[in-house]
Amino acid sequence: xxxxxxxxxxxxxxxxxxxxxxxxxxxxxxxxxxxxxxxxxxxxxxxxxxxxxxxxxxxxxxxxxxxxxxxxxxxxxxxxxxxxxxxxxxxxxxxxxxxxxxxxxxxxxxxxxxxxx
Amino acid sequence: xxxxxxxxxxxxxxxxxxxxxxxxxxxxxxxxxxxxxxxxxxxxxxxxxxxxxxxxxxxxxxxxxxxxxxxxxxxxxxxxxxxxxxxxxxxxxxxxxxxxxxxxxxxxxxxxxxxxxxxxxxxxxxxxxxxxxxxxxxxxxxxxxxxxxxxxxxxxxxxxxxxxxxxxxxxxxxxxxxxxxxxxxxxxxxxxxxxxxxxxxxxxxxxxxxxxxxxxxxxxxxxxxxxxxxxxxxxx
Numbered sequence: 009x010x011x012x013x014x015x016x017x018x019x020x021x022x023x024x025x026x027x028x029x030x031x032x033x034x035x036x037x038x039x040x041x042x043x044x045x046x047x048x049x050x051x052x053x054x055x056x057x058x059x060x061x062x063x064x065x066x067x068x069x070x071x072x073x074x075x076x077x078x079x080x081x082x083x084x085x086x087x088x089x090x091x092x093x094x095x096x097x098x099x100x101x102x103x104x105x106x107x108x109x110x111x112x113x114x115x116x117x118x119x120x121x122x123x124x125x
Numbered sequence: 126x127x128x129x130x131x132x133x134x135x136x137x138x139x140x141x142x143x144x145x146x147x148x149x150x151x152x153x154x155x156x157x158x159x160x161x162x163x164x165x166x167x168x169x170x171x172x173x174x175x176x177x178x179x180x181x182x183x184x185x186x187x188x189x190x191x192x193x194x195x196x197x198x199x200x201x202x203x204x205x206x207x208x209x210x211x212x213x214x215x216x217x218x219x220x221x222x223x224x225x226x227x228x229x230x231x232x233x234x235x236x237x238x239x240x241x242x243x244x245x246x247x248x249x250x251x252x253x254x255x256x257x258x259x260x261x262x263x264x265x266x267x268x269x270x271x272x273x274x275x276x277x278x279x280x281x282x283x284x285x286x287x288x289x290x291x292x293x294x295x296x297x298x299x300x301x302x303x304x305x306x307x308x309x310x311x312x313x314x315x316x317x318x319x320x321x322x323x324x325x326x327x328x329x330x331x332x333x334x335x336x337x338x339x340x341x342x343x344x345x346x347x348x349x350x351x352x353x354x355x356x357x358x359x360x361x
Contacts, residue, residue: 027184030215032238034223042223050352055247057324057347059308061340100309106149110306
């Protein structure tokens with residue numbers, strides 16, 4: 009990494025500016041351009057869509073490689089990332105307790121890693 | 126001022142409700158803060174800039190986007206462009222926030238929008254679905270302050286412990302699980318499942334697109350699917 013202090017601190021200032029512009033974009037537009045009605049209702053699902061778009065690729069990332077191995081069925085069924093995420097989702101959907109689901113998923117992930125190692 | 130809580134019992138209650146409401150997301154914030162703090166030091170940032178990124182940039186998305194590119198000595202303006210494209214989902218969040226913050230004075234509006242990240246937006250939309258929102262700015266900032274303390278605290282911890290922490294992908298994946306855990310409870314009702322299906326399909330399709338544009342396309346697809354799946358208003 010070769011950056012001068014001036015470059016680093018201008019980078020930090022510019023990144024903060026970009027972040028501010030992105031996070032306040034619609035808040036500085038004229039009020040008539042701000043979404044209303046059904047679009048505003050549907051925008052309530054944006055965090056759900058964003059969080060899935062961030063997490064799901066990480067959960068399934070290694071599956072295509074396993075598919076091409078000699079016995080793909082077993083490798084896919086015991087995949088630590090996939091299996092722990094499925095367990096986590098099942099516990100949360102059944103019990104409605106986020107932290108129990110997270111504890112179950114994390115424990116399953118670590119145990120599967122140890123077991124596979 | 127929104128911090129003037131003592132004289133406003135309702136505002137104070139909303140502030141506390143906001144802090145309580147985002148508490149399930151704190152493990153995710155802590156894991157990601159730690160990962161980001163360690164990553165900044167391992168990639169060779171000095172202490173000052175690493176703290177500057179934590180407290181001034183305050184965006185895991187921007188930081189984790191530029192770090193690998195910085196290792197390859199990419200030009201500063203290319204780094205900024207990459208961070209801007211990766212931050213596009215925040216533009217959608219600002220549309221979510223616009224209705225709730227539009228009456229605030231400009232500095233307070235910008236300040237609140239700047240520190241509002243995923244779990245706080247998610248909390249606001251969940252509460253909004255349950256009924257009319259009272260004291261929503263206090264709710265948002267109760268959530269924001271707890272998130273900021275957790276994120277910055279764990280980032281500083283990661284910066285301090287970078288030399289001794291083993292940095293595999295395992296901790297980062299626990300962070301993914303923690304984010305996934307706050308996502309699953311949002312799957313209630315037809316529009317939510319439609320948004321989820323569309324978002325997952327598009328994010329997998331766009332997994333190889335540069336600058337996390339797949340993530341942004343998935344957010345737009347999710348909102349569009351929710352729009353199609355939600356009941357149409359009856360024509361009078």
